[in-house]
Amino acid sequence: MYIYLPIKIIPSNIADEQTHSVFMDAFIQNNRLDHVSQVMGYHPDYLRNFLTTQNYLLREDGPLPYDYRHYIAIIAAARHHCIYLVKLHEQEFLLRNGNPEWLKGIAYAPRKIQDLYEINKILAHRPWLINKEHMMKLLKTPEPWSLSELMHAIILLTHFHSLCSFVYGCGINAELDIDGFTYSRSSSSSSDTDSNSENNEVGETSNHSHAQQMSRDEGVGLEALMEKMKKLNEMSLEETSQEELLKRFHSVEHQSAEITVPNSKKSTPRSELMRYVLDDEFSYTDFVTQDKVNEVPTFRACDYSWDDHGFSLANRLYTDIGNLLDDKYTMAANMTYYTMGDNREVDTSSFRRAIWNYIHCMYGIRHDDYDYSEVNQLLERNLKAYIKTLTCYPERLQKKDYDGVMREFKHSEKVHVNLMIMEARQQAELLYALRALNRYMT
Numbered sequence: 001m002y003i004y005l006p007i008k009i010i011p012s013n014i015a016d017e018q019t020h021s022v023f024m025d026a027f028i029q030n031n032r033l034d035h036v037s038q039v040m041g042y043h044p045d046y047l048r049n050f051l052t053t054q055n056y057l058l059r060e061d062g063p064l065p066y067d068y069r070h071y072i073a074i075i076a077a078a079r080h081h082c083i084y085l086v087k088l089h090e091q092e093f094l095l096r097n098g099n100p101e102w103l104k105g106i107a108y109a110p111r112k113i114q115d116l117y118e119i120n121k122i123l124a125h126r127p128w129l130i131n132k133e134h135m136m137k138l139l140k141t142p143e144p145w146s147l148s149e150l151m152h153a154i155i156l157l158t159h160f161h162s163l164c165s166f167v168y169g170c171g172i173n174a175e176l177d178i179d180g181f182t183y184s185r186s187s188s189s190s191s192d193t194d195s196n197s198e199n200n201e202v203g204e205t206s207n208h209s210h211a212q213q214m215s216r217d218e219g220v221g222l223e224a225l226m227e228k229m230k231k232l233n234e235m236s237l238e239e240t241s242q243e244e245l246l247k248r249f250h251s252v253e254h255q256s257a258e259i260t261v262p263n264s265k266k267s268t269p270r271s272e273l274m275r276y277v278l279d280d281e282f283s284y285t286d287f288v289t290q291d292k293v294n295e296v297p298t299f300r301a302c303d304y305s306w307d308d309h310g311f312s313l314a315n316r317l318y319t320d321i322g323n324l325l326d327d328k329y330t331m332a333a334n335m336t337y338y339t340m341g342d343n344r345e346v347d348t349s350s351f352r353r354a355i356w357n358y359i360h361c362m363y364g365i366r367h368d369d370y371d372y373s374e375v376n377q378l379l380e381r382n383l384k385a386y387i388k389t390l391t392c393y394p395e396r397l398q399k400k401d402y403d404g405v406m407r408e409f410k411h412s413e414k415v416h417v418n419l420m421i422m423e424a425r426q427q428a429e430l431l432y433a434l435r436a437l438n439r440y441m442t
């Protein structure tokens, strides 16, 4: 198993004041300064939003009992074989007086939780398959979920599926005191980690000259990228017909389907994980290559958007969660330092938008006011492959993928990209779930 921590964690004693104060809050909430918070500490404003939401979902008043919440986190994280999150929430589950029997596996959990498994699986890998029948099955059974409970459960599932992407993307591993956690590193990944930590003083230097040379060789350097961004920003909005925009969307979709993500893991997942997993073979398939019989049409963001529809439904069923998620999405999508590698005063909005919309595109979601040719202009194939792996098959990401992509970016910028991947993915899953719930209710 490849577990590594490529990004040197910011030591809290030297972090700036703002970071330090968020770290203190994280410590008070979690009784530890967990590795996720430490890596997110590169972006303290975002970290604050993330922690507020996660704390609300797990620890504040809400529809579901506390043990259920952690158990749902476990089954969500197990879909991506994320031992780090599974172990963490097994511990929290026990601290919340959860029944230890349930930790023997999903078959030992109450019927009601087992019923949730189908949507756990679908949301994690092919959220476009969620429909109102799935909702009905949960809401109308002998042991029904209430609408609010279901809303809470869905948000927990999507939160933890997408957190797996962040965990793998940043190579986060377990804190030493997590019970029962032992991991093996392959010799190559361990030596990678060592050489990496030597290079990275507080994680914020990157191997620039080497990277620049490599990128120049490949012709995809930062300079070329910034040039393209500048051109796009200067371009006046040319009139492009809806047909042409649609064609460009489909072309990006098809190109994405051509990127295959090898599964090079040698070891099979551990039995401690597999006891929470049913139907392990079920994984992401490209949206465009679905079987034609049950074909699902493209999700048009203008017909069901987060701002106009999802947000208020979430808020209605689970007080305030819409606001919290909205703050988090807005922060993740808009956060900028106007930098790129060593360059300052750069308008990075087109690059960030391309990443966000590319992720939605892989889930069949189309924003029809967006020109998808920008995705092709700004995201080189290597970066697309990285985004696809981390979004759709995070457990397959390897350290060399992290090192090989965005070579001239600083570590904090790679973390920034990973944050966007996590949030855009969560939003995509949630949009499908909320639309299905809405269809059930109307």
Ligand SMILES: CC(C)C[C@H](N)C(=O)O
Pocket: 335, 336, 337, 338, 339, 340, 341, 348, 351, 413, 414, 416, 417
């Ligand atoms: C992901 C990064 C390229 C973001 C960039 N550093 C910015 O401040 O917008």
